[in-house]
Amino acid sequence: MRPEYKAKPRLTAGEQLNFLLTNRLPRRWLTLFVGWFSRLESPTLTRISIAVWQCFADDLRLQDAPSHHFRSLQECFTRRLKPELRPVDNRSEVVTSPCDAIVGACGRIDGSRLFQAKGFPYTLEDLIPDAELAARYRNGHFVTLRLKSSMYHRFHAPVNCRIRQVNYVSGDTWNVNPIALKKVEKLFCKNERAVLELEFGCPEYSLTLVPVAAILVASMKFHFLEEPLDLRYRGSNLIRCDATLKKGQEMGYFQHGSTIIVFASEQYRLSPEIDEGHLVKVGEALLSGHPLLDQPLQTPDLSEEPTATLDV
Numbered sequence: 001m002r003p004e005y006k007a008k009p010r011l012t013a014g015e016q017l018n019f020l021l022t023n024r025l026p027r028r029w030l031t032l033f034v035g036w037f038s039r040l041e042s043p044t045l046t047r048i049s050i051a052v053w054q055c056f057a058d059d060l061r062l063q064d065a066p067s068h069h070f071r072s073l074q075e076c077f078t079r080r081l082k083p084e085l086r087p088v089d090n091r092s093e094v095v096t097s098p099c100d101a102i103v104g105a106c107g108r109i110d111g112s113r114l115f116q117a118k119g120f121p122y123t124l125e126d127l128i129p130d131a132e133l134a135a136r137y138r139n140g141h142f143v144t145l146r147l148k149s150s151m152y153h154r155f156h157a158p159v160n161c162r163i164r165q166v167n168y169v170s171g172d173t174w175n176v177n178p179i180a181l182k183k184v185e186k187l188f189c190k191n192e193r194a195v196l197e198l199e200f201g202c203p204e205y206s207l208t209l210v211p212v213a214a215i216l217v218a219s220m221k222f223h224f225l226e227e228p229l230d231l232r233y234r235g236s237n238l239i240r241c242d243a244t245l246k247k248g249q250e251m252g253y254f255q256h257g258s259t260i261i262v263f264a265s266e267q268y269r270l271s272p273e274i275d276e277g278h279l280v281k282v283g284e285a286l287l288s289g290h291p292l293l294d295q296p297l298q299t300p301d302l303s304e305e306p307t308a309t310l311d312v
Contacts, residue, residue: 032231035219038074038255049073057150064152078153078221078253088248088283095268095287096247098209099155099260101145103278104181106270109140109263116144116188117181126189127210127261129169133197136206141264143274143286146176149257156282157245158262159207161198166222166239168229169193176214176259188212188261194220194229205289206265214258222252230255248283262286 050073054060062068062076064085070076089096105115112124112134124134147153171192174180181187192213200207211220219230224243227233245251264287271285280286 035230035255038077039072041071043069043071046070046073046076050076053149057148059148060150074255077149077255080154081152086248086282089285090247091285091288093289094271094285095158095207095262095264096156096283097145097280097286098158098251098262098282099145099147100152100281101147101260101279103274103276103280104144104146104178104259106143106274106276107141109137109142112138114142116186117178120181120185120187122186122189124263126186127193128195128208128263129167130195133195133208136265137208137263138266140206140266141268141270141287143262143264143270145260145262145280146178147254147257147259151257152282153255153257154253154282155209155211155251155260157198157247157249157251158209158286159198159200160247161200161207161245163196163198163224163241163243163245165197165241166225166229167195168233168237168239169195170233170237173213173215173231176212176257188259192220192229192231194222204265205267206263208263210261210263211254212259212261213254214256219255220252220258221255223250228255 050060050062050070062079064081065079066082070079105117107114109124113121114124115121124137125131128134128137169192172190174184174187174191176187176191184190188210194211196209196211198207198209213220213230219228221228222241224241225239227235268287268289270287274280274286
């Protein structure tokens with residue numbers, strides 16, 4: 001059911017305290033400091049940091065990684081998983097989840113309006129700086145995927161696709177947890193983010209990913225770009241590239257928990273189990289082609305090697 005506009009939800013005392021501690025501190029300087037700290041290579045310091053982290057994150061599953069020994073906290077944040085843990089749904093009509101995440105708001109886009117939380121609308125034009133690209137998703141679908149700090153931080157191609165450019169939008173580093181989403185209007189539109197249009201040989205369909213960075217280690221690393229996108233980035237906002245990716249292939253990673261918003265044109269439908277609060281993993285079905293179409297989703301010819309060198 002499509003959420004309607006409501007009055008701002010009231011936060012509990014605990015939620016207010018969480019918001020103050022994670023958002024009212026100097027976000028930029030705290031993010032730069034934690035980014036520096038996380039890169040320090042010290043096995044002892046890393047073990048202590050992880051032990052403290054585990055006191056607050058009881059769902060941190062380091063046993064899923066090939067190695068449990070990390071040189072730095074960043075190496076732990078960006079850990080890979082044992083390959084057999086994330087099988088990919090290879091049905092041609094299926095769009096898979098690009099990441100492990102908890103589903104936030106999701107559903108049909110009302111014209112150009114959608115929601116970050118109940119009562120907190122924003123528009124496609126607020127989030128996506130390219131008006132022509134934003135217009136493709138009018139009355140389409142969206143899924144907000146929230147990566148907790150304890151989760152697997154790498155993200156993968158949801159279909160066979162080609163990426164020709166990354167539109168980087170510099171911004172703030174608000175926390176993207178549910179508490180902040182109920183407090184800060186148009187939060188995703190204020191935060192640092194990247195817009196990636198996926199090309200896959202079927203112009204009637206459109207898919208776009210919008211990774212959104214957050215407080216602490218606000219950094220997005222794409223394997224097909226030379227530089228990470230973070231608060232220290234000073235290059236062009238429109239970054240040209242030419243990367244060809246197979247479904248399930250790793251695209252990059254966050255250096256801390258964050259969010260990816262998936263936009264799909266109106267020909268798609270959400271998979272039945274996708275609803276607010278659902279835990280979805282990389283490679284699982286997120287969307288599928290419209291049932292009235294006779295032809296399955298087309299994908300590009302990936303018989304040749306990718307045109308970009310991918311660090312995977």
